[in-house]
Amino acid sequence: MARIISFSKALNEAMTQEMERDENVFILGEDVAKMGGDFGITTGIWERWPNRAFDTALSESAITGLCCGASVCGLRPVAELMFADFITVCYDQLVNNAAKLNYMYQGEASAQMVVRAVTGGGIRCAYHHSQCIEPWLMNIPGLVIVAPATPYEAKGLLVASIRNNNPVVFLEHKHLYNVKGEVPEELYEIPLYEAHVEREGTDITIVAAMSMLKFAQKAADEMAAKGISVEIINPRTIFPLDKETIKESVAKTGRLIVVQEGPKVMGYGAEIGAMLGEELFEYLKAPIKRVTSLDTPVPFAPGMEDYVLPHYEDVITACNEVMAY
Amino acid sequence: MALSKEHLLKVYEDMLLIRRFEEEVEVYAKNGTIPGFIHLSIGQEAAQAGVVDVLKDTDYKFPDHRGHGAIVLSSKPEERKRCMSEIFAKATGINGGRGGSMHVHDLSVRNMGFNGIQGSTVVTALGTAFNSVYRKNDDVTVVFMGDGTLGEGTCHESLNMSATWKLPLVYVLINNQYAISTHYTEAHPQKQLSTWGLGYEVPSMTIDGNDIEEVIEVTQQAVDRARRGEGPTLIEMMSYRWQGHFSGDPAAYRPDGELEAWKEKDPLKLAKEKLQEKHGVSDAEIQAISDRVEVEIAEYVKFSLESPVPKPEDAVKYVYTDREVEGR
Ligand SMILES: Cc1ncc(C[n+]2csc(CCOP(=O)(O)OP(=O)(O)O)c2C)c(N)n1
Numbered sequence A: 001m002a003r004i005i006s007f008s009k010a011l012n013e014a015m016t017q018e019m020e021r022d023e024n025v026f027i028l029g030e031d032v033a034k035m036g037g038d039f040g041i042t043t044g045i046w047e048r049w050p051n052r053a054f055d056t057a058l059s060e061s062a063i064t065g066l067c068c069g070a071s072v073c074g075l076r077p078v079a080e081l082m083f084a085d086f087i088t089v090c091y092d093q094l095v096n097n098a099a100k101l102n103y104m105y106q107g108e109a110s111a112q113m114v115v116r117a118v119t120g121g122g123i124r125c126a127y128h129h130s131q132c133i134e135p136w137l138m139n140i141p142g143l144v145i146v147a148p149a150t151p152y153e154a155k156g157l158l159v160a161s162i163r164n165n166n167p168v169v170f171l172e173h174k175h176l177y178n179v180k181g182e183v184p185e186e187l188y189e190i191p192l193y194e195a196h197v198e199r200e201g202t203d204i205t206i207v208a209a210m211s212m213l214k215f216a217q218k219a220a221d222e223m224a225a226k227g228i229s230v231e232i233i234n235p236r237t238i239f240p241l242d243k244e245t246i247k248e249s250v251a252k253t254g255r256l257i258v259v260q261e262g263p264k265v266m267g268y269g270a271e272i273g274a275m276l277g278e279e280l281f282e283y284l285k286a287p288i289k290r291v292t293s294l295d296t297p298v299p300f301a302p303g304m305e306d307y308v309l310p311h312y313e314d315v316i317t318a319c320n321e322v323m324a325y
Numbered sequence B: 001m002a003l004s005k006e007h008l009l010k011v012y013e014d015m016l017l018i019r020r021f022e023e024e025v026e027v028y029a030k031n032g033t034i035p036g037f038i039h040l041s042i043g044q045e046a047a048q049a050g051v052v053d054v055l056k057d058t059d060y061k062f063p064d065h066r067g068h069g070a071i072v073l074s075s076k077p078e079e080r081k082r083c084m085s086e087i088f089a090k091a092t093g094i095n096g097g098r099g100g101s102m103h104v105h106d107l108s109v110r111n112m113g114f115n116g117i118q119g120s121t122v123v124t125a126l127g128t129a130f131n132s133v134y135r136k137n138d139d140v141t142v143v144f145m146g147d148g149t150l151g152e153g154t155c156h157e158s159l160n161m162s163a164t165w166k167l168p169l170v171y172v173l174i175n176n177q178y179a180i181s182t183h184y185t186e187a188h189p190q191k192q193l194s195t196w197g198l199g200y201e202v203p204s205m206t207i208d209g210n211d212i213e214e215v216i217e218v219t220q221q222a223v224d225r226a227r228r229g230e231g232p233t234l235i236e237m238m239s240y241r242w243q244g245h246f247s248g249d250p251a252a253y254r255p256d257g258e259l260e261a262w263k264e265k266d267p268l269k270l271a272k273e274k275l276q277e278k279h280g281v282s283d284a285e286i287q288a289i290s291d292r293v294e295v296e297i298a299e300y301v302k303f304s305l306e307s308p309v310p311k312p313e314d315a316v317k318y319v320y321t322d323r324e325v326e327g328r
């Protein structure tokens, strides 16, 4: 029987084991050392390596700037952004520095850094602590955006991100931290840039990342009971996107639904929809559907927030619509 | 500067009101009635009440995330219960339940609200201060910030610009020792953070932020200076938050005895001692204040509990000024 641990523990293990293996890896961020991080993800690392875990001032620009500089010297920094929303404060360092270093140095050095960013809504913390930020970074060639959905992926993708020589923004959805699943004890990598077919099917393709994967799985079960076969694709890396896996799937099913937690405008749903319109037009049997948040900031009051975030029933409605078309 | 008996009685009552406000908020945060997370300012009443006491309704106020006290005292008495119902995520809340604890603002008294991104209001405050210069009026801007927030680059940019342009801005830096778990001496090299202003030639001082008389005196001087067009001041007010960073944080990073030592310096206790020892205020008078505050707070709580939740559909309002976003 494989070992069952939480998503949080899987992340912690990825960092710990990579630090054991490679002394160039270190962690830094606000409250990540002595306290083990605001969400407890780096617990125990400072106790083991007091010289490789650093509590910083509230200085996200300095944190990411330091990562850029340290990584061109060959170190492998892993920084934590307590909330992904704060990425705006270090946006310049990510967009105009990290993402361009390999290009600028023509491959001689690069920003081999990971910024772990705590993302997503549903915790009643209003518009500055709930956003899905991947669209803000998706048109920055040079950056990699990784988005695990399970504990197994949390560990394998974080290990791969630490070893990758590009700047990786590693999205950790708050609602997944306590999710438990099978995670091997030994070190392993899940390759970046590869989507995963979570379940095979023939009628509808659902693409869903992070916390939205559970909606897709539930919908697939519900549709299966009605004789409709759903294929689920979890992108794992949101940018650059594994177009081939998605295209192969939609070429087979002819129907696509993208479930995305953030607002509808310009998310990965928009990119996948445009890509299929361009490259797979003749295979489509029905319009592409997106199930997303409304195009508003995330409000505080629970009823309002629930109204704005994606609804599971909308996934079912979308399935029925694409089948009926 | 010693305050008159009447003045000290007034600010004592203000402090007691915000202490009790926070204690009630804590009860309802702990039992799950209040959603999300809450940063309580218990222990920091003097810094908030003293600063607000000096300001006019037309002065611009930027409270920070630990600013329930400044928020409540800035609001008109009849609006204060709506500060609480906002924190309860209710439709009657001063922001209709959209914002919650971190985003309570009230433009009618120029409480400009907080921005969840630390260091953001420190530069927004440049704009309101600039407005006073541009329009040649004497409104002053006060921005509250924490010792940790000082680490954000915006703090340097703000000090530099306000000093160069002599903007009517007062930086109230409440040094409550910690930014979450990180002691200020582990995040900054200085023993006193008021030295940050000196490089920008901004008059800067460190004071006892738990002594309401000192807070009022020094803030008054800074505000007067700003009104005279002489530029910004940075006041570091030493204080301590009794609770953890957020309600529910066990604050295991604090050394034993630290909290107890600071409780000895309770701003309410200090003010009460002064009232009784220097001004001969009787136990009965103190009790009468408590009784008034209890009635007031009980009303806020009742109002907050009884208020309806916002209509979910209203979430699509106010995204743009001139159009609505599609709902479900
Ligand atoms: C840009 C940004 N970084 C980090 C945070 C998370 N955060 C919120 S409050 C806080 C600590 C602030 O400390 P301080 O300024 O001393 O205020 P205190 O909480 O002590 O009142 C942190 C790290 C944030 N909200 N915004």
Ligand SMILES: [Mg+2]
Residues within 6 Å of the ligand: B146, B147, B148, B174, B175, B176, B177, B178, B179, B180
């Ligand atoms: Mg502090």
